[in-house]
Amino acid sequence: xxxxxxxxxxxxxxxxxxxxxxxxxxxxxxxxxxxxxxxxxxxxxxxxxxxxxxxxxxxxxxxxxxxxxxxxxxxxxxxxxxxxxxxxxxxxxxxxxxxxxxxxxxxxxxxxxxxxxxxxxxxxxxxxxxxxxxxxxxxxxxxxxxxxxxxxxxxxxxxxxxxxxxxxxxxxxxxxxxxxxxxxxxxxxxxxxxxxxxxxxxxxxxxxxxxxxxxxxxxxxxxxxxxxxxxxxxxxxxxxxxxxxxxxxxxxxxxxxxxxxxxxxxxxxxxxxxxxxxxxxxxxxxxxxxxxxxxxxxxxxxxxxxxxxxxxxxxxxxxxxxxxxxxxxxxxx
Amino acid sequence: xxxxxxxxxxxxxxxxxxxxxxxxxxxxxxxxxxxxxxxxxxxxxxxxxxxxxxxxxxxxxxxxxxxxxxxxxxxxxxxxxxxxxxxxxxxxxxxxxxxxxxxxxxxxxxxxxxxxxxxxxxxxxxxxxxxxxxxxxxxxxxxxxxxxxxxxxxxxxxxxxxxxxxxxxxxxxxxxxxxxxxxxxxxxxxxxxxxxxxxxxxxxxxxxxxxxxxxxxxxxxxxxxxxxxxxxxx
Ligand code: SF4
Ligand code: SF4
Ligand code: SF4
Ligand code: SF4
Numbered sequence: 001x002x003x004x005x006x007x008x009x010x011x012x013x014x015x016x017x018x019x020x021x022x023x024x025x026x027x028x029x030x031x032x033x034x035x036x037x038x039x040x041x042x043x044x045x046x047x048x049x050x051x052x053x054x055x056x057x058x059x060x061x062x063x064x065x066x067x068x069x070x071x072x073x074x075x076x077x078x079x080x081x082x083x084x085x086x087x088x089x090x091x092x093x094x095x096x097x098x099x100x101x102x103x104x105x106x107x108x109x110x111x112x113x114x115x116x117x118x119x120x121x122x123x124x125x126x127x128x129x130x131x132x133x134x135x136x137x138x139x140x141x142x143x144x145x146x147x148x149x150x151x152x153x154x155x156x157x158x159x160x161x162x163x164x165x166x167x168x169x170x171x172x173x174x175x176x177x178x179x180x181x182x183x184x185x186x187x188x189x190x191x192x193x194x195x196x197x198x199x200x201x202x203x204x205x206x207x208x209x210x211x212x213x214x215x216x217x218x219x220x221x222x223x224x225x226x227x228x229x230x231x232x233x234x235x236x237x238x239x240x241x242x243x244x245x246x247x248x249x250x251x252x253x254x255x256x257x258x259x260x261x262x263x264x265x266x267x268x269x270x271x272x273x274x275x276x277x278x279x280x281x282x283x284x285x286x287x288x289x290x291x292x293x294x295x296x297x298x299x300x301x302x303x304x305x306x307x308x309x310x311x312x313x314x315x316x317x318x319x320x321x322x323x324x325x326x327x328x329x330x331x332x333x
Numbered sequence: 334x335x336x337x338x339x340x341x342x343x344x345x346x347x348x349x350x351x352x353x354x355x356x357x358x359x360x361x362x363x364x365x366x367x368x369x370x371x372x373x374x375x376x377x378x379x380x381x382x383x384x385x386x387x388x389x390x391x392x393x394x395x396x397x398x399x400x401x402x403x404x405x406x407x408x409x410x411x412x413x414x415x416x417x418x419x420x421x422x423x424x425x426x427x428x429x430x431x432x433x434x435x436x437x438x439x440x441x442x443x444x445x446x447x448x449x450x451x452x453x454x455x456x457x458x459x460x461x462x463x464x465x466x467x468x469x470x471x472x473x474x475x476x477x478x479x480x481x482x483x484x485x486x487x488x489x490x491x492x493x494x495x496x497x498x499x500x501x502x503x504x505x506x507x508x509x510x511x512x513x514x515x516x517x518x519x520x521x522x523x524x525x526x527x528x529x530x531x532x533x534x535x536x537x538x539x540x541x542x543x544x545x546x547x548x549x550x551x552x553x554x555x556x557x558x559x560x561x562x563x564x565x566x567x
Pocket of ligand 3: 488489511512513514515518519529533534535536537538539540541553
């Protein structure tokens with residue numbers, strides 16, 4: 001309610017408030033990507049500096065740049081050692097945050113019920129409980145690249161779209177956990193795109209080579225462009241499945257105003273994940289990207305904070321749904 | 334879910350599985366074709382960073398976060414996707430008629446950290462154990478005695494048929510100079526010929542890094558073999 005009020009007030013003041021949300025989202029995504037470039041460079045610089053390797057620092061443009069930036073600082077280490085890691089495991093000072101999928105993988109492979117490592121996923125888990133797949137839409141560096149692939153797909157006018165079952169990703173998650181328990185080895189890390197993006201950037205910047213993940217990721221991008229729209233996030237991603245499960249009873253939901261909605265389906269077309277926000281069937285898969293909210297030309301779609309309605313979905317014109325029942329002018333079925 | 338829905342779900346599941354298999358196999362194939370392998374000199378093996386759990390438990394615990402590689406002050410921790418070793422040529426009889434063709438050992442990395450001591454060796458700064466979030470690398474205090482007691486990345490072995498003083502080729506002693514536990518882990522006799530004392534060697538590989546021979550006369554034998562599994566208790 002608060003968010004909705006805030007959003008609609010903003011919208012009244014500046015037409016296109018939902019566009020501002022998109023600007024914010026893109027900024028965050030680009031910031032994450034920039035960090036994935038910056039962290040390996042900073043750590044490389046830090047290590048070269050520890051070795052007093054002036055020649056090494058001067059021989060690369062990126063470390064030279066860092067050197068020029070931090071050379072005059074009182075305490076350069078405070079900056080160059082501030083953050084480490086990637087979205088898989090992020091370390092800022094003493095604070096360690098890791099992906100819940102990493103923790104699931106760790107628990108399954110090492111078959112321990114408790115470890116200090118589990119605490120590191122607390123913050124993302126809490127966020128997902130409240131907001132659902134918010135990581136997917138707002139922080140995941142792979143999502144940004146997949147969305148770019150989607151743009152390329154639209155631009156090239158490719159219509160082929162092979163669909164699969166959306167439950168498959170939950171099956172992938174379950175199969176991976178079973179495989180990890182049996183093999184005693186972690187399986188998700190090598191196929192999880194956000195980690196792959198971070199890891200490959202690290203390998204490229206530090207060693208000048210890519211690992212196996214780069215090929216996997218490129219194959220995925222090609223598959224998404226030519227065969228199946230947003231294939232990975234919609235059908236396969238075990239991380240997305242985990243976030244969706246965590247966000248089963250989340251508080252941030254989309255709400256359709258049945259009076260304003262003209263059933264033009266612009267929102268459904270704009271949804272990258274192929275969901276049905278107009279019919280209220282965005283389910284657990286919605287990653288809060290807000291593209292549908294921006295697409296709606298009638299201000300009929302908005303976010304709200306609250307428990308899911310008793311019917312399970314905020315379906316447009318659904319008799320059990322509190323909104324629709326209380327509103328006259330219910331559209332004819 | 335009725336029967337038809339279930340069947341269509343199964344069909345879609347099969348399609349996804351097929352796409353996944355094609356993607357994975359394709360990436361394997363691309364990787365085999367395009368990623369150059371790290372070439373290891375004869376008898377060299379990759380080793381784990383200091384404080385690593387025993388191999389099986391290490392693989393289970395390491396979450397592949399690459400943090401240890403980022404903080405490694407010697408920049409020795411690598412995440413190779415493929416390492417190709419070769420047979421030690423000196424194990425063969427020099428004039429043998431029949432050449433034994435032995436497949437070179439290949440280690441497939443899986444984004445877990447390795448040290449390739451013939452390229453860069455560990456300088457025992459113990460930052461990696463401190464940063465590791467999963468405890469796959471145990472934290473060890475930066476202190477000579479503690480490190481000597483706790484760290485066993487492997488044991489250095491000298492190939493006396495190659496080593497310069499042992500073959501009476503020249504004076505050397507580079508390994509003795511580089512060893513952080515010199516005169517304990519490595520000693521030289523009155524002719525300058527080095528000997529490793531396994532009870533004191535922490536396996537840091539600094540001796541391997543400095544050995545001036547291209548086909549290193551000294552190698553660190555890890556307490557596990559990535560191609561054979563654990564062969565020796567830690
Ligand atoms: S102890 Fe230091 S030098 Fe050795 S592997 Fe760990 S971080 Fe690198
Ligand atoms: S820091 Fe620990 S968990 Fe992370 S890659 Fe290194 S050994 Fe694995
Ligand atoms: S003998 Fe070699 S591996 Fe062993 S402690 Fe000395 S330098 Fe390190
Ligand atoms: S550095 Fe190599 S060649 Fe020189 S003494 Fe040591 S093992 Fe022999």
